Amino acid sequence: MPLVKLKNITKFFPPNILANDHINLEVNVGEIHAILGENGAGKSTLMKILYGMLQPDEGEIYIDGRKVTFRSPRDAMKYGIRMVHQHFMLIENHTVAENIALGMRTSIVNPLKEVKRRIREVSDSYGLKVDPDDYIWQLSAGEKQRVEILRALIDDVRILILDEPTSILTPNEVEKLFEVLRRIRDSGKTILFVTHKLKEVFQISDRVTVLRKGRVIVTKETSETCEEELARLMIGEIAVNGINSNKSNYSGNGVVLEVEDLHVLNDKGVTAVKGVNFKVRSGEIVGIAGVAGNGQRELVEAIVGLRRAVRGRIRILNRDVTKASVLDRLKLGLAHIPEDRIGAGVVPRLSIVDNILLTRYFEKTFTLNSIIINYGKIREATREVISRFNVKASDISMPASTLSGGNIQKLIVGRELSKNPKIIVAVHPTYGLDIAASSYIRRMIIDAGNKGAGVLLVSEDLDELIEICDRIMVMFEGRIVGEFSRESFEPHTIGLLMAGIGGG
């Protein structure tokens, strides 16, 4: 009997993302079970359902063959399930011991004494070196992760879920983590190891389940498969078709965006972009392929001015903008379709009209002396965006929050493309849209290119990149590890490079 059995788990996020599509999964006692898939494959959603953070729309969870319902993580914890997230559930200003004491049954007075004793016991037996008196903010990401694992072990975890645990670790720390995980498994506990890195599957797991687009593709003994096979299963067959052929020629045009030896830190202060160089010419569409978390976000934020570059140069239209403000860059003709649409791309409680104004309030067309807003003009522009990009909005003076997710996305894309920008930085512009809307937006991006804009397109959807890009760069662990021009697109090689295999 499997320890965990997931049956027909289905989770739908309105308006149109089917994150988990009838997923069946069995996990045995005492195994390290890797869950492999690209971002957006539904791994995290599935794990959150098992941990009680999300409730499935359909399907059942069985633990030890008994059907269970988890309304919150606390319910899951009662069954010995613990999850270590990518962002740690630790209190930065408290010590390790205080953090662990919080969820532990301890005496009321002077609880830290026994907590520290338990920490020492458990950390000794699993080789997890942690000083209970350290403050969390003093610790590296790897150490924080150890604290989380330690807390789970002290709580007598039976099933430990690790969500992309190596994404924040140095290679050395990864090795240490794997040693610890093996010890944990050998003590009879079960580990679910979520990853998109093929190598790790082979380094650590006993069995592997591949997810793609919300579905289970296969579950296999790790020893019975190979990297090539898993990569193919994870990424899927890529049909090289629909390559856009009516693109005008851009060669010989001027460079609109130039990035030189760019180094950028992520939120945790770790270098996430490690010396990236590239140029985008007017009329050119350059794609950045890569699995999320390989520095794309930091790269984009540095280009648009939301994040400081610690080294290197960024030039827009031959102007050095490395230290320029967001506004200065927008004024130079930069358009940005951000990754976090609801959080940053729109102001949900302001009207649709105001949301069109959001990145255009400084344009002369819409203001009198850049002080008084000409709402007549901006309303006109709003109606144009809405009709051109087929945004379903009944009343443009209603808050943007009344639009569906897909329509908000079309609104943002429409707003940015209709500015006649010189450079477009687009992050997953079609994510979550239906086929018709997606292909329309791709069409519009190509048109913008034909009109002379340089486009930097960050996407995890290789099909999309192949369809419209003139050039594709693959980003892995903060570096550009491969570059392909349209004549030489090799989806298979690109896929392997995205997974960190091959290349140089």
Add this chain to the structure above:
Amino acid sequence: MDVIVAFLRTMIRAGTPLLLATLGEIYTERSGIINLGLEGMMIVGASVAYVVAYHTGNPILGILTAICISGAMALIHAFLSITLRSNQIISGLALTMIGVGLSSYIGRDYVGKVGVKLPEIPIYPLSAIPYIGEILFKYDPIVYASLILTFILWFTLYRTKIGIIVRSVGENPSVADSQGVNVYLVRYICTILGGMLAGLSGAYLSLSYVPAWVEGMTGGRGWIAIALTIFAMWDPLKALIGAYLFGGIEVLQYNLQPMGIPPNILAMTPYILTIVTLFIASREKLRRRIGAPACLGQPYTREA
């Protein structure tokens, strides 16, 4: 020497109401709620304690009623800011207004009447020690209680599981929630505790420090307590020192006036010190060491 003894005695007596209210606010803020209704809860406590003691002749009964009524006011603040996720600043100011108005009604027939005074209970034989006995061991029970409370609340905050829970809830409610802590309950309890101590503080003013009912008798001590909470960096022991310092400033205002030091300039110092403390604490590295609750004033909503 007698002047110094007298000064130290008045300093401690002037600092006691500040200390009590601050101890409560420390717990409230540590749990992530800011209560600007302190002044209102204090003054209601003062009026209620006075009136009840006046009629029953029993100051203890007066004190207990004051604690309950002020606690009930804090419950309103808790309900508004925790359950209804209201703006805590507005809610606190509203309760201060209500408290000021309510107390003027409660106490209207008692202005100028001689009531009950809490007796001093010297701790014999310690009180017989020359000077020291006078300075430390000859007070009414509330002063002793404030000292015991300071220690208990300090110990609880830093040396018990309860303290870890309270601090966690103010630092990062979602982490506390994930570890099985009932964030709302902890915040309710800490907010009510804050109100109760404000009530006790008010009772001390009308039953011991003044002792009488005078309209508006808290005279902004509630606001000083809020300042002191920050000045003391949310630590009960530092609050003790701060309260006596601010109490000393209050006393000195009148004592130094003949020497040409304007009392109003001296009276500004607590507020200025608070702004300076806040400024210093704004540096992230220092904030960590100081322990300013990271999620102060932010309603907590669990993601559904």
Add this chain to the structure above:
Amino acid sequence: MVKIRIYVRRRVRTSLKVKIVSASLSTLAAVVAIVLMFHVLGVDPLYAFNRIYMASLGSYYGISETITKSIPLLLCGVGLAVAYKAKVWNIGAEGQLLMGAIVSGGLALFTPLPPQLAIPIIFLGGFIGGALWALIPAVLKAKFQVNEVITTLMMNYIAERILLYLVYGPWRGKEVWGFPFTSRIPSYARLPVVPGTRIHYPTLIIGLVSAVLLFFMLSRTTIGFKVRVIGESIRASNYAGIEYSKIVILVMIISGGLAGLAGAGEVAGIQHMLRKGISPGYGFTAIIVAWLGNLNPLLVIASSLLIASILVGGDAIQISIGLSSAFINLFNGTILIFLLLNYFLSEYEIIVRR
């Protein structure tokens, strides 16, 4: 076992129906609470309401007093409305008003102002005094992330002490018989009033014009647009290249300056001197005014009149019922609580699930 779970969730959008229902429910609840309060106090509520109405709006004198008291509430209230729109929680209008009063009073008392320019200079001084006082917490917030709630609150009491120091000390007038007053300001520095009333109309006009201009600013200008974006979403404002610290400083200067103008108006229009207790908490009451006006400068004109009428009516019932002047706070506080209730009902929905 059936477990019922109650969720509270923020509404995506508040429909007009919800707004009306929640406003009526909250108003009803507030009225019930106030009626109950009067009952407990042993006062016939109808009698009390009648007294309040008669005193504030039922007579020429009452109306003129209501307008007079609405002037500082309006000036402080519209400024606060703009600051709160940007989610900058300035609760220091009282101190900013006092600093405006001090600067304008000082100018009127101690500088040889050319009589024709005296009044504009006094207003300007008031604005600058309030704005500079607000600038301190503004810079602390914008550049050092210091919580403005506490700093503005503390600055109120510092300003009050400065005023007391001045009127008890160096600025105390010669013929004031020991009262904490300054001398009276010269007559050319006094504001004209509507004959037979205390309505110093220049300040009133400034208040009305500010309300209209700020309404226009918020709804029709790029600066107002930035204020609204920042108030709704700091992340979106970063994305759009809006400079947060500039806007914070700007709204603080506006709200502080307008509060300072209110102080100048009180000095030059009403008191004709600086004195202890020059403001009976107008800066605090203006917080209610701003909220009651739904942070809309035009509605603040109405809410300032409403609250002013309660202040005036409150004075009257205090006399006839025999309550002290502090009593009216009970009223104002209760209104504020029910405003919060209204906000909750219109912004959140309660979902009951099994």
